[in-house]
Amino acid sequence: MVAGSRFHLSLAHGGPKSILDLGCGTGLICDAYAAGGHDVTGADPSARMLEIARRKPNGCSIEWVECCSQDFRSEKRFDLIIMTGHAFQVLLDENAILATLAVIREHLAEGGRIVFESRNPAIDWKARWDGGVFEVIHDGLVVRKTRDVVSYDEGRAHFETRYHFPEETLVSESELLFLSRNDIERHLEASGLRADAVYGDWDRQPFDERNAEEMIFVVPRVVNSRSKAPTVKRRRAARQ
Structure with missing residues:
Protein backbone atom coordinates (compact mmCIF):
# COMPACT_ATOMS: atom_id res chain seq x y z
CA MET A 1 0.00 0.00 0.00
CA VAL A 2 1.42 3.41 -0.96
CA ALA A 3 2.04 6.09 1.67
CA GLY A 4 -0.88 8.26 0.54
CA SER A 5 -3.32 5.36 0.88
CA ARG A 6 -2.02 4.50 4.34
CA PHE A 7 -2.44 8.12 5.36
CA HIS A 8 -6.04 8.30 4.16
CA LEU A 9 -7.01 4.99 5.72
CA SER A 10 -5.55 6.12 9.05
CA LEU A 11 -8.03 9.01 9.05
CA ALA A 12 -10.89 6.54 9.51
CA HIS A 13 -9.62 4.85 12.67
CA GLY A 14 -11.88 4.77 15.71
CA GLY A 15 -15.01 3.02 14.50
CA PRO A 16 -17.36 3.13 11.48
CA LYS A 17 -17.63 6.48 9.75
CA SER A 18 -19.58 8.10 6.95
CA ILE A 19 -17.04 9.01 4.27
CA LEU A 20 -17.27 11.04 1.06
CA ASP A 21 -14.54 10.85 -1.59
CA LEU A 22 -14.95 13.78 -4.00
CA GLY A 23 -13.15 12.92 -7.22
CA CYS A 24 -12.95 9.22 -6.39
CA GLY A 25 -11.63 8.10 -9.79
CA THR A 26 -11.60 4.30 -10.03
CA GLY A 27 -12.54 3.95 -6.37
CA LEU A 28 -9.41 2.44 -4.81
CA ILE A 29 -9.66 4.36 -1.54
CA CYS A 30 -13.45 4.00 -1.46
CA ASP A 31 -13.12 0.23 -1.76
CA ALA A 32 -10.56 0.10 1.05
CA TYR A 33 -12.78 2.19 3.32
CA ALA A 34 -15.78 -0.03 2.56
CA ALA A 35 -13.71 -3.11 3.37
CA GLY A 36 -13.15 -1.56 6.80
CA GLY A 37 -16.89 -1.33 7.46
CA HIS A 38 -17.40 2.34 6.68
CA ASP A 39 -20.40 3.91 4.92
CA VAL A 40 -18.81 5.22 1.74
CA THR A 41 -19.91 7.56 -1.05
CA GLY A 42 -17.71 8.17 -4.09
CA ALA A 43 -18.34 11.01 -6.54
CA ASP A 44 -16.61 11.58 -9.87
CA PRO A 45 -17.52 13.28 -13.17
CA SER A 46 -16.14 10.40 -15.27
CA ALA A 47 -18.64 7.66 -16.11
CA ARG A 48 -15.75 5.48 -17.33
CA MET A 49 -13.92 5.80 -14.00
CA LEU A 50 -17.08 4.97 -12.07
CA GLU A 51 -17.69 1.94 -14.27
CA ILE A 52 -14.32 0.59 -13.18
CA ALA A 53 -15.00 1.60 -9.56
CA ARG A 54 -18.24 -0.38 -9.42
CA ARG A 55 -16.30 -3.56 -10.22
CA LYS A 56 -14.20 -3.27 -7.06
CA PRO A 57 -14.65 -6.10 -4.51
CA ASN A 58 -16.80 -3.87 -2.28
CA GLY A 59 -18.25 -1.76 -5.09
CA CYS A 60 -21.82 -2.91 -4.53
CA SER A 61 -21.81 -1.55 -0.98
CA ILE A 62 -20.64 1.92 -2.03
CA GLU A 63 -22.88 4.73 -3.27
CA TRP A 64 -21.46 6.03 -6.55
CA VAL A 65 -22.45 9.48 -7.81
CA GLU A 66 -21.56 10.83 -11.26
CA CYS A 67 -21.02 14.56 -10.79
CA CYS A 68 -18.43 17.27 -10.41
CA SER A 69 -17.46 18.26 -6.89
CA GLN A 70 -19.31 21.58 -7.17
CA ASP A 71 -22.56 19.82 -8.07
CA PHE A 72 -22.63 17.12 -5.39
CA ARG A 73 -25.81 17.02 -3.30
CA SER A 74 -26.83 14.53 -0.62
CA GLU A 75 -29.00 14.30 2.46
CA LYS A 76 -26.06 12.61 4.17
CA ARG A 77 -23.60 14.39 6.42
CA PHE A 78 -20.11 12.96 6.47
CA ASP A 79 -17.58 12.39 9.24
CA LEU A 80 -14.75 12.51 6.71
CA ILE A 81 -14.60 14.22 3.31
CA ILE A 82 -11.51 13.67 1.18
CA MET A 83 -10.23 14.81 -2.20
CA THR A 84 -7.38 12.52 -3.26
CA GLY A 85 -5.13 12.35 -6.29
CA HIS A 86 -4.71 16.14 -6.24
CA ALA A 87 -8.33 16.54 -7.33
CA PHE A 88 -8.34 19.98 -5.71
CA GLN A 89 -6.05 21.21 -8.47
CA VAL A 90 -8.61 20.69 -11.24
CA LEU A 91 -10.59 23.57 -9.72
CA LEU A 92 -9.24 26.18 -12.11
CA ASP A 93 -10.66 29.45 -10.78
CA GLU A 94 -11.94 31.08 -7.63
CA ASN A 95 -15.60 30.34 -8.38
CA ALA A 96 -14.92 26.62 -8.78
CA ILE A 97 -12.84 26.51 -5.61
CA LEU A 98 -15.37 28.39 -3.49
CA ALA A 99 -18.27 26.36 -4.89
CA THR A 100 -16.54 23.11 -3.98
CA LEU A 101 -15.62 24.33 -0.51
CA ALA A 102 -19.25 25.38 0.00
CA VAL A 103 -20.39 21.85 -0.94
CA ILE A 104 -17.85 20.32 1.43
CA ARG A 105 -18.81 22.65 4.26
CA GLU A 106 -22.51 21.94 3.77
CA HIS A 107 -22.03 18.16 3.87
CA LEU A 108 -19.58 17.97 6.77
CA ALA A 109 -20.97 16.46 9.97
CA GLU A 110 -20.38 18.12 13.32
CA GLY A 111 -16.88 17.15 14.43
CA GLY A 112 -15.97 15.88 10.96
CA ARG A 113 -12.78 16.48 9.01
CA ILE A 114 -11.88 17.55 5.50
CA VAL A 115 -8.59 16.40 3.96
CA PHE A 116 -7.18 17.31 0.54
CA GLU A 117 -3.79 17.90 -1.00
CA SER A 118 -2.26 20.20 -3.60
CA ARG A 119 1.24 20.18 -5.07
CA ASN A 120 3.73 22.78 -3.87
CA PRO A 121 4.05 25.37 -6.68
CA ALA A 122 7.64 26.11 -5.63
CA ILE A 123 8.70 22.80 -7.22
CA ASP A 124 9.60 22.77 -10.94
CA PHE A 178 -1.00 25.39 -8.67
CA LEU A 179 -1.91 27.66 -5.76
CA SER A 180 0.31 28.65 -2.87
CA ARG A 181 -0.46 27.64 0.70
CA ASN A 182 -1.47 31.23 1.46
CA ASP A 183 -3.92 31.33 -1.45
CA ILE A 184 -5.54 28.04 -0.43
CA GLU A 185 -5.84 29.13 3.19
CA ARG A 186 -7.39 32.39 2.01
CA HIS A 187 -10.06 30.44 0.12
CA LEU A 188 -10.69 28.26 3.16
CA GLU A 189 -11.15 31.29 5.36
CA ALA A 190 -13.53 32.87 2.85
CA SER A 191 -15.59 29.66 3.07
CA GLY A 192 -15.76 29.65 6.85
CA LEU A 193 -13.11 26.94 7.14
CA ARG A 194 -9.63 26.76 8.63
CA ALA A 195 -6.87 24.14 8.42
CA ASP A 196 -5.44 23.05 11.75
CA ALA A 197 -2.54 21.23 10.05
CA VAL A 198 -0.68 21.45 6.76
CA TYR A 199 1.71 18.55 6.13
CA GLY A 200 4.51 18.37 3.61
CA ASP A 201 4.39 14.60 3.16
CA TRP A 202 2.31 11.53 3.97
CA ASP A 203 4.31 10.93 7.16
CA ARG A 204 2.83 14.12 8.61
CA GLN A 205 6.01 16.17 8.52
CA PRO A 206 5.35 19.95 8.68
CA PHE A 207 5.12 21.69 5.32
CA ASP A 208 8.43 23.20 4.15
CA GLU A 209 7.88 25.51 1.20
CA ARG A 210 11.41 25.06 -0.13
CA ASN A 211 11.51 21.26 -0.18
CA ALA A 212 8.09 19.67 0.31
CA GLU A 213 6.30 18.34 -2.77
CA GLU A 214 2.90 18.13 -1.10
CA MET A 215 0.64 20.50 0.80
CA ILE A 216 -1.77 18.25 2.71
CA PHE A 217 -4.55 20.23 4.40
CA VAL A 218 -6.46 18.86 7.36
CA VAL A 219 -9.57 20.91 8.16
CA PRO A 220 -11.33 19.63 11.27
CA ARG A 221 -14.63 21.49 11.22
CA VAL A 222 -16.34 24.76 10.26
CA VAL A 223 -15.15 27.80 12.17
CA ASN A 224 -18.65 29.15 12.70
CA SER A 225 -21.48 26.73 11.96
CA ARG A 226 -24.01 29.57 11.90
CA SER A 227 -22.33 31.59 9.20
CA LYS A 228 -23.37 31.15 5.60
CA ALA A 229 -20.97 30.03 2.92
CA PRO A 230 -20.39 32.58 0.15
CA THR A 231 -22.66 32.52 -2.87
CA VAL A 232 -20.71 31.51 -5.96
CA LYS A 233 -21.34 30.50 -9.52
CA ARG A 234 -21.05 26.78 -10.15
CA ARG A 235 -18.85 25.57 -12.95
CA ARG A 236 -17.98 22.08 -14.08
CA ALA A 237 -14.46 20.68 -13.79
CA ALA A 238 -13.00 17.28 -14.72
CA ARG A 239 -10.91 15.28 -12.24
CA GLN A 240 -7.46 13.84 -12.74
Missing part, protein backbone atom coordinates in the same frame (compact mmCIF):
# COMPACT_ATOMS: atom_id res chain seq x y z
CA TRP A 125 6.86 20.36 -11.99
CA LYS A 126 7.33 20.97 -15.71
CA ALA A 127 10.90 19.68 -15.55
CA ARG A 128 9.80 16.68 -13.50
CA TRP A 129 6.82 15.73 -15.63
CA ASP A 130 7.57 16.45 -19.27
CA GLY A 131 8.24 13.16 -21.04
CA GLY A 132 8.08 11.27 -17.77
CA VAL A 133 7.44 7.54 -17.50
CA PHE A 134 6.13 6.18 -14.20
CA GLU A 135 4.85 2.94 -12.78
CA VAL A 136 1.79 2.91 -10.54
CA ILE A 137 0.01 0.08 -8.74
CA HIS A 138 -3.60 -0.38 -9.82
CA ASP A 139 -5.63 -3.26 -8.38
CA GLY A 140 -2.44 -5.17 -7.73
CA LEU A 141 -1.12 -4.66 -11.27
CA VAL A 142 1.86 -2.54 -12.25
CA VAL A 143 0.55 0.00 -14.76
CA ARG A 144 2.87 2.18 -16.86
CA LYS A 145 1.96 5.87 -16.90
CA THR A 146 3.41 8.43 -19.29
CA ARG A 147 2.99 12.18 -19.11
CA ASP A 148 3.70 15.04 -21.54
CA VAL A 149 3.39 18.71 -20.62
CA VAL A 150 1.63 20.73 -23.30
CA SER A 151 2.01 24.10 -21.55
CA TYR A 152 2.95 25.47 -18.14
CA ASP A 153 2.32 29.14 -17.48
CA GLU A 154 1.19 31.38 -14.61
CA GLY A 155 0.47 28.54 -12.24
CA ARG A 156 -1.41 26.40 -14.76
CA ALA A 157 -0.19 23.17 -16.28
CA HIS A 158 -1.83 21.60 -19.31
CA PHE A 159 -0.69 18.03 -19.96
CA GLU A 160 -1.61 14.62 -21.32
CA THR A 161 -1.37 11.42 -19.28
CA ARG A 162 -1.61 7.89 -20.66
CA TYR A 163 -2.35 4.86 -18.48
CA HIS A 164 -1.16 1.72 -20.25
CA PHE A 165 -3.36 -1.14 -18.99
CA PRO A 166 -2.93 -4.67 -20.40
CA GLU A 167 -6.23 -4.47 -22.31
CA GLU A 168 -6.32 -0.78 -23.21
CA THR A 169 -4.66 2.61 -22.91
CA LEU A 170 -6.60 5.41 -21.24
CA VAL A 171 -5.66 8.92 -22.33
CA SER A 172 -6.42 11.86 -20.11
CA GLU A 173 -5.97 15.53 -21.04
CA SER A 174 -5.79 17.72 -17.98
CA GLU A 175 -5.25 21.23 -16.74
CA LEU A 176 -4.18 21.86 -13.16
CA LEU A 177 -3.94 24.99 -11.04
Whole structure:
Protein backbone atom coordinates (compact mmCIF):
# COMPACT_ATOMS: atom_id res chain seq x y z
CA MET A 1 0.00 0.00 0.00
CA VAL A 2 1.42 3.41 -0.96
CA ALA A 3 2.04 6.09 1.67
CA GLY A 4 -0.88 8.26 0.54
CA SER A 5 -3.32 5.36 0.88
CA ARG A 6 -2.02 4.50 4.34
CA PHE A 7 -2.44 8.12 5.36
CA HIS A 8 -6.04 8.30 4.16
CA LEU A 9 -7.01 4.99 5.72
CA SER A 10 -5.55 6.12 9.05
CA LEU A 11 -8.03 9.01 9.05
CA ALA A 12 -10.89 6.54 9.51
CA HIS A 13 -9.62 4.85 12.67
CA GLY A 14 -11.88 4.77 15.71
CA GLY A 15 -15.01 3.02 14.50
CA PRO A 16 -17.36 3.13 11.48
CA LYS A 17 -17.63 6.48 9.75
CA SER A 18 -19.58 8.10 6.95
CA ILE A 19 -17.04 9.01 4.27
CA LEU A 20 -17.27 11.04 1.06
CA ASP A 21 -14.54 10.85 -1.59
CA LEU A 22 -14.95 13.78 -4.00
CA GLY A 23 -13.15 12.92 -7.22
CA CYS A 24 -12.95 9.22 -6.39
CA GLY A 25 -11.63 8.10 -9.79
CA THR A 26 -11.60 4.30 -10.03
CA GLY A 27 -12.54 3.95 -6.37
CA LEU A 28 -9.41 2.44 -4.81
CA ILE A 29 -9.66 4.36 -1.54
CA CYS A 30 -13.45 4.00 -1.46
CA ASP A 31 -13.12 0.23 -1.76
CA ALA A 32 -10.56 0.10 1.05
CA TYR A 33 -12.78 2.19 3.32
CA ALA A 34 -15.78 -0.03 2.56
CA ALA A 35 -13.71 -3.11 3.37
CA GLY A 36 -13.15 -1.56 6.80
CA GLY A 37 -16.89 -1.33 7.46
CA HIS A 38 -17.40 2.34 6.68
CA ASP A 39 -20.40 3.91 4.92
CA VAL A 40 -18.81 5.22 1.74
CA THR A 41 -19.91 7.56 -1.05
CA GLY A 42 -17.71 8.17 -4.09
CA ALA A 43 -18.34 11.01 -6.54
CA ASP A 44 -16.61 11.58 -9.87
CA PRO A 45 -17.52 13.28 -13.17
CA SER A 46 -16.14 10.40 -15.27
CA ALA A 47 -18.64 7.66 -16.11
CA ARG A 48 -15.75 5.48 -17.33
CA MET A 49 -13.92 5.80 -14.00
CA LEU A 50 -17.08 4.97 -12.07
CA GLU A 51 -17.69 1.94 -14.27
CA ILE A 52 -14.32 0.59 -13.18
CA ALA A 53 -15.00 1.60 -9.56
CA ARG A 54 -18.24 -0.38 -9.42
CA ARG A 55 -16.30 -3.56 -10.22
CA LYS A 56 -14.20 -3.27 -7.06
CA PRO A 57 -14.65 -6.10 -4.51
CA ASN A 58 -16.80 -3.87 -2.28
CA GLY A 59 -18.25 -1.76 -5.09
CA CYS A 60 -21.82 -2.91 -4.53
CA SER A 61 -21.81 -1.55 -0.98
CA ILE A 62 -20.64 1.92 -2.03
CA GLU A 63 -22.88 4.73 -3.27
CA TRP A 64 -21.46 6.03 -6.55
CA VAL A 65 -22.45 9.48 -7.81
CA GLU A 66 -21.56 10.83 -11.26
CA CYS A 67 -21.02 14.56 -10.79
CA CYS A 68 -18.43 17.27 -10.41
CA SER A 69 -17.46 18.26 -6.89
CA GLN A 70 -19.31 21.58 -7.17
CA ASP A 71 -22.56 19.82 -8.07
CA PHE A 72 -22.63 17.12 -5.39
CA ARG A 73 -25.81 17.02 -3.30
CA SER A 74 -26.83 14.53 -0.62
CA GLU A 75 -29.00 14.30 2.46
CA LYS A 76 -26.06 12.61 4.17
CA ARG A 77 -23.60 14.39 6.42
CA PHE A 78 -20.11 12.96 6.47
CA ASP A 79 -17.58 12.39 9.24
CA LEU A 80 -14.75 12.51 6.71
CA ILE A 81 -14.60 14.22 3.31
CA ILE A 82 -11.51 13.67 1.18
CA MET A 83 -10.23 14.81 -2.20
CA THR A 84 -7.38 12.52 -3.26
CA GLY A 85 -5.13 12.35 -6.29
CA HIS A 86 -4.71 16.14 -6.24
CA ALA A 87 -8.33 16.54 -7.33
CA PHE A 88 -8.34 19.98 -5.71
CA GLN A 89 -6.05 21.21 -8.47
CA VAL A 90 -8.61 20.69 -11.24
CA LEU A 91 -10.59 23.57 -9.72
CA LEU A 92 -9.24 26.18 -12.11
CA ASP A 93 -10.66 29.45 -10.78
CA GLU A 94 -11.94 31.08 -7.63
CA ASN A 95 -15.60 30.34 -8.38
CA ALA A 96 -14.92 26.62 -8.78
CA ILE A 97 -12.84 26.51 -5.61
CA LEU A 98 -15.37 28.39 -3.49
CA ALA A 99 -18.27 26.36 -4.89
CA THR A 100 -16.54 23.11 -3.98
CA LEU A 101 -15.62 24.33 -0.51
CA ALA A 102 -19.25 25.38 0.00
CA VAL A 103 -20.39 21.85 -0.94
CA ILE A 104 -17.85 20.32 1.43
CA ARG A 105 -18.81 22.65 4.26
CA GLU A 106 -22.51 21.94 3.77
CA HIS A 107 -22.03 18.16 3.87
CA LEU A 108 -19.58 17.97 6.77
CA ALA A 109 -20.97 16.46 9.97
CA GLU A 110 -20.38 18.12 13.32
CA GLY A 111 -16.88 17.15 14.43
CA GLY A 112 -15.97 15.88 10.96
CA ARG A 113 -12.78 16.48 9.01
CA ILE A 114 -11.88 17.55 5.50
CA VAL A 115 -8.59 16.40 3.96
CA PHE A 116 -7.18 17.31 0.54
CA GLU A 117 -3.79 17.90 -1.00
CA SER A 118 -2.26 20.20 -3.60
CA ARG A 119 1.24 20.18 -5.07
CA ASN A 120 3.73 22.78 -3.87
CA PRO A 121 4.05 25.37 -6.68
CA ALA A 122 7.64 26.11 -5.63
CA ILE A 123 8.70 22.80 -7.22
CA ASP A 124 9.60 22.77 -10.94
CA TRP A 125 6.86 20.36 -11.99
CA LYS A 126 7.33 20.97 -15.71
CA ALA A 127 10.90 19.68 -15.55
CA ARG A 128 9.80 16.68 -13.50
CA TRP A 129 6.82 15.73 -15.63
CA ASP A 130 7.57 16.45 -19.27
CA GLY A 131 8.24 13.16 -21.04
CA GLY A 132 8.08 11.27 -17.77
CA VAL A 133 7.44 7.54 -17.50
CA PHE A 134 6.13 6.18 -14.20
CA GLU A 135 4.85 2.94 -12.78
CA VAL A 136 1.79 2.91 -10.54
CA ILE A 137 0.01 0.08 -8.74
CA HIS A 138 -3.60 -0.38 -9.82
CA ASP A 139 -5.63 -3.26 -8.38
CA GLY A 140 -2.44 -5.17 -7.73
CA LEU A 141 -1.12 -4.66 -11.27
CA VAL A 142 1.86 -2.54 -12.25
CA VAL A 143 0.55 0.00 -14.76
CA ARG A 144 2.87 2.18 -16.86
CA LYS A 145 1.96 5.87 -16.90
CA THR A 146 3.41 8.43 -19.29
CA ARG A 147 2.99 12.18 -19.11
CA ASP A 148 3.70 15.04 -21.54
CA VAL A 149 3.39 18.71 -20.62
CA VAL A 150 1.63 20.73 -23.30
CA SER A 151 2.01 24.10 -21.55
CA TYR A 152 2.95 25.47 -18.14
CA ASP A 153 2.32 29.14 -17.48
CA GLU A 154 1.19 31.38 -14.61
CA GLY A 155 0.47 28.54 -12.24
CA ARG A 156 -1.41 26.40 -14.76
CA ALA A 157 -0.19 23.17 -16.28
CA HIS A 158 -1.83 21.60 -19.31
CA PHE A 159 -0.69 18.03 -19.96
CA GLU A 160 -1.61 14.62 -21.32
CA THR A 161 -1.37 11.42 -19.28
CA ARG A 162 -1.61 7.89 -20.66
CA TYR A 163 -2.35 4.86 -18.48
CA HIS A 164 -1.16 1.72 -20.25
CA PHE A 165 -3.36 -1.14 -18.99
CA PRO A 166 -2.93 -4.67 -20.40
CA GLU A 167 -6.23 -4.47 -22.31
CA GLU A 168 -6.32 -0.78 -23.21
CA THR A 169 -4.66 2.61 -22.91
CA LEU A 170 -6.60 5.41 -21.24
CA VAL A 171 -5.66 8.92 -22.33
CA SER A 172 -6.42 11.86 -20.11
CA GLU A 173 -5.97 15.53 -21.04
CA SER A 174 -5.79 17.72 -17.98
CA GLU A 175 -5.25 21.23 -16.74
CA LEU A 176 -4.18 21.86 -13.16
CA LEU A 177 -3.94 24.99 -11.04
CA PHE A 178 -1.00 25.39 -8.67
CA LEU A 179 -1.91 27.66 -5.76
CA SER A 180 0.31 28.65 -2.87
CA ARG A 181 -0.46 27.64 0.70
CA ASN A 182 -1.47 31.23 1.46
CA ASP A 183 -3.92 31.33 -1.45
CA ILE A 184 -5.54 28.04 -0.43
CA GLU A 185 -5.84 29.13 3.19
CA ARG A 186 -7.39 32.39 2.01
CA HIS A 187 -10.06 30.44 0.12
CA LEU A 188 -10.69 28.26 3.16
CA GLU A 189 -11.15 31.29 5.36
CA ALA A 190 -13.53 32.87 2.85
CA SER A 191 -15.59 29.66 3.07
CA GLY A 192 -15.76 29.65 6.85
CA LEU A 193 -13.11 26.94 7.14
CA ARG A 194 -9.63 26.76 8.63
CA ALA A 195 -6.87 24.14 8.42
CA ASP A 196 -5.44 23.05 11.75
CA ALA A 197 -2.54 21.23 10.05
CA VAL A 198 -0.68 21.45 6.76
CA TYR A 199 1.71 18.55 6.13
CA GLY A 200 4.51 18.37 3.61
CA ASP A 201 4.39 14.60 3.16
CA TRP A 202 2.31 11.53 3.97
CA ASP A 203 4.31 10.93 7.16
CA ARG A 204 2.83 14.12 8.61
CA GLN A 205 6.01 16.17 8.52
CA PRO A 206 5.35 19.95 8.68
CA PHE A 207 5.12 21.69 5.32
CA ASP A 208 8.43 23.20 4.15
CA GLU A 209 7.88 25.51 1.20
CA ARG A 210 11.41 25.06 -0.13
CA ASN A 211 11.51 21.26 -0.18
CA ALA A 212 8.09 19.67 0.31
CA GLU A 213 6.30 18.34 -2.77
CA GLU A 214 2.90 18.13 -1.10
CA MET A 215 0.64 20.50 0.80
CA ILE A 216 -1.77 18.25 2.71
CA PHE A 217 -4.55 20.23 4.40
CA VAL A 218 -6.46 18.86 7.36
CA VAL A 219 -9.57 20.91 8.16
CA PRO A 220 -11.33 19.63 11.27
CA ARG A 221 -14.63 21.49 11.22
CA VAL A 222 -16.34 24.76 10.26
CA VAL A 223 -15.15 27.80 12.17
CA ASN A 224 -18.65 29.15 12.70
CA SER A 225 -21.48 26.73 11.96
CA ARG A 226 -24.01 29.57 11.90
CA SER A 227 -22.33 31.59 9.20
CA LYS A 228 -23.37 31.15 5.60
CA ALA A 229 -20.97 30.03 2.92
CA PRO A 230 -20.39 32.58 0.15
CA THR A 231 -22.66 32.52 -2.87
CA VAL A 232 -20.71 31.51 -5.96
CA LYS A 233 -21.34 30.50 -9.52
CA ARG A 234 -21.05 26.78 -10.15
CA ARG A 235 -18.85 25.57 -12.95
CA ARG A 236 -17.98 22.08 -14.08
CA ALA A 237 -14.46 20.68 -13.79
CA ALA A 238 -13.00 17.28 -14.72
CA ARG A 239 -10.91 15.28 -12.24
CA GLN A 240 -7.46 13.84 -12.74
